[in-house]
Amino acid sequence: MTSTDTEQTIPQANDILICPVCQQPLPELAGATDKHGSARSRGCANGHSFDRARQGYFNLLLVNQKRSLNPGDNIEMVRARQQFLNGGYYQAIADAINTALIPVLADRANTSASQTLHIADSGCGEGYYTASLAQQLTANHIHHHLYGIDISRDAVRTACQRSKQIDWLVASGSRLPFQPGSLDAILSVFTPTMADRWAELLKPEAPVWLVTPAQQHLQELRQHIYTDVRSDSYDPTDDMIKQGFERVGSSEHSSQVFIPAAALPDLLTMTPHGWRITAEKRQQVLALNGLELTISVRISQFSAHSSNDQPAPAENI
């Protein structure tokens, strides 16, 4: 972060980012642009400014918001996930997400006053699902600004390789750097739920989708690792209701995929199971000729209570 009070800001109606220090709007600063024509810096009226990294992202995570030097997934996990996902083994999950989101977003685009949807993917990792959604939004002629946000700088750096059209940001999902009431949707895939401040960022009735592992997800891998195979399922509904959301719907999507032996090390490195595995079990898994694997996710859609939904105050008797 550098301080500036001489540079001019470029006001843009569609610019919804805020300064992580003072929460004022954080428009692009006039001046130098990078080779893609994007402004090199953003700054607020209080003189806090942020430079775009060489790879194209903005780092809006303040040092005092970090619990460790490099929070989030490390570079080994990011690379393993990128390599694995590029193998197409989780394509069915991307398809299920797009199939769930696109009709709802198309409907929103048709009825929204601005018609440009602002969509955040919180905990985007190295951007596989973000980039897939961007492609489908474009293919369906839905005007959009898509933001991929992750607390891991390594993840966001890597995500920049996937698309220059997506706004990649290093920030925390629990402090998304957007103006109140500015987002049309939030998506979060395989990432802990951190929705305590999301309701205020969303426009009225804007959807939130959480994609979580369903009961059978990776069960064959888990059978190799654990003697007592527990369900990997987490239903975020209770947590979301506590944060003022209501569940609109939920669906499960399962399929079988063959993971060749060459992709197994990456699968182990990118899942928490790989961290918990003993050296002996790791050897056993890596000696397999491949693995027929169940992939199974739950896609849950939520909506923030609008103020009209609040229960009426009890009448004085």
Ligand SMILES: C[S@@+](CC[C@H](N)C(=O)[O-])C[C@H]1O[C@@H](n2cnc3c(N)ncnc32)[C@H](O)[C@@H]1O
């Ligand atoms: C299992 S990965 C999923 C990544 C991506 N959505 C995917 O499915 O490929 C979880 C991601 O959450 C990120 N993460 C963890 N804590 C976070 C936080 N507080 N804010 C934003 N991202 C966070 C990690 O860095 C990691 O990239």
Ligand SMILES: [Zn+2]
């Ligand atoms: Zn500021």
